[in-house]
Amino acid sequence: MKDNQLKIAVILGSTRDGRFGPAVGTWILDQVAQRGDMEADLIDLVETPLPTVFPVLGQPPASHEARDLLAAVSPRMAAADAFVIVTPEYNHSFPAILKNAIDWHTTEWHAKPVGFVSYGAFSAGLRAVEQLRLVLAELHAVTIRDSVGFQRVWEQFDGHGKAVDPAAGAAAKVMLDRLAWWAHALRDAKALRPYAA
């Protein structure tokens, strides 16, 4: 990793059999890779599932299995300077599995920016994104105004994983530029004065 590069955790928020999430996730990873200022770490909730039973408040999970599952994800989220959440829209919201991943973490989100790449049938996933903003505000995260959205996601990528609409790449650049601005600003501020939640 180059000096001063930002670490971006890209969270892939769908686990459905036959999901389109990987096409969208691979595409945004490619957009990140084309820049020199950030490096992405893909957190795919199929590859690294999290427990769905929560422990008693304030206590760690009782089972080794649950602790091992968390150990595969939580340190990577803690190390991230910023996040990109890739989310579909399910019933005008975001998938339950993504909420589960969010809820397992607290300080990992604090004072960090979050950008969105959303997709769906007709809404481009925008309702999922608006609901995520409410949730992430509770976790002291800063959501980026500009996002990337794909309507009718199954029509949006060619056989090489490229987005068919050139506007998608332009939208990703705006979102990632703003994400980088906030990530640098917050990283610098936290180095000066730790964030107190």
Ligand SMILES: Cc1cc2nc3c(=O)[nH]c(=O)nc-3n(C[C@H](O)[C@H](O)[C@H](O)COP(=O)(O)O)c2cc1C
């Ligand atoms: C349970 C479920 C609910 C859905 N609800 C919506 C919806 O409210 N709005 C929409 O635009 N698309 C909706 N869709 C379509 C999905 O956004 C679309 O199929 C997308 O590909 C799902 O992401 P995935 O393929 O990564 O699972 C829904 C799909 C599923 C499976």
